[in-house]
Amino acid sequence: MTKVAAIVNESQSKPPAPQLLERAEYIEQAHLYGLLGERIVEQVPIQELLEQVQFELSASTQLPMAVSFLLTELKHSGIMAPAMKRLPHYFVPFQTYVISEAERDSGKFDMRIALKILQAEARFRADSASREGMFFFQFEALCRNRLRYDAGLKAIASDPTYDPIWVNFILELRMQIGFVDFADYLFMHSDDYRQRLIAAGEPIEGKGPFIFGRHEGRIAFSGRQRDPLFLFAALQRHLGYPQVPRPAVIDRTIELVPQLQRRVDRLETRLQLLEQENRTGIDITKFYGKDKPILPD
Secondary structure (H helix, E strand, O other): OOHHHHHHHHHHHOOOOOOOOOHHHHHHHHHHHHHHHHHHHHOOOHHHHHHHHOOOOOOOOOHHHHHHHHHHHHHHHOOOHHHHHOOOOOOOHHHHHHHHHHOOOOOOOOHHHHHHHHHHHHHHHHOOOOHHHHHHHHHHHHHHOOOOHHHHHHHHHOOOOOOHHHHHHHHHHHHHEOOEOHHHHHHOOEHHHHHHHHHOOOOOOOOOOOOEOHHHHHHHHHOOOOOHHHHHHHHHHHHOOOOOOOOOOOOOHHHHHHHHHHHHHHHHHHHHHHHHHHHOOOOHHHHOOOOOOOOOO
């Protein structure tokens, strides 16, 4: 075998690299995730949902073919993430990771929240998302839903949105997460920190990269030693990326009234038995069923 043939075979054996899609593809993806999220509350299996919605998608995009492939894999394995992983040129690794976390048997990540996250992300991509906004949205999704940072940041770094400088930054964050405060780490990679170093006469070689703007650096500096959720809220307001979906708080007060009513009914029954016992004694025969038991002699 010649060297040229070996290179061709090797390139064909490698999966295609993730790439950015046209705006129409992300619009249809957001529509798909929205349909699945609306109908999954009816306790319908995801396989049946895909069979229902595959004909509602625009045939001018590649999404119907991708859904057909997902449906075929679902019939064999019962899960969707491995099939998405085999389509890296269409589904970015972060999308695959979110679905895989929702399909984990040992996890507590709800599929409904996962679909809302993917819907919001697809809409953001369709609106020409900035790198800063996309990174904060994806990273906040990991934090708020307590997903695994190691695998999650690795998936984020594989996103075609980011250039090599951003990829190195995300992979470095993957190694430093848990050891440094995120606000400090963000501030040290901002233009505000770079300007402070220059004003203080200190060298900037070997520091950075300064990939965030001066305003993001100021927000990070003001958010040091505080709850990271306040930092994310401020960044979301100023950068304009979508709010990260989060689990809805369940209102338990609705169940309190029926429970209290049942307890009051039981207390009334006990009081009636005590009053009857004090007056004439309790007649247990009224508690017998239709077939009264025959007591032995």
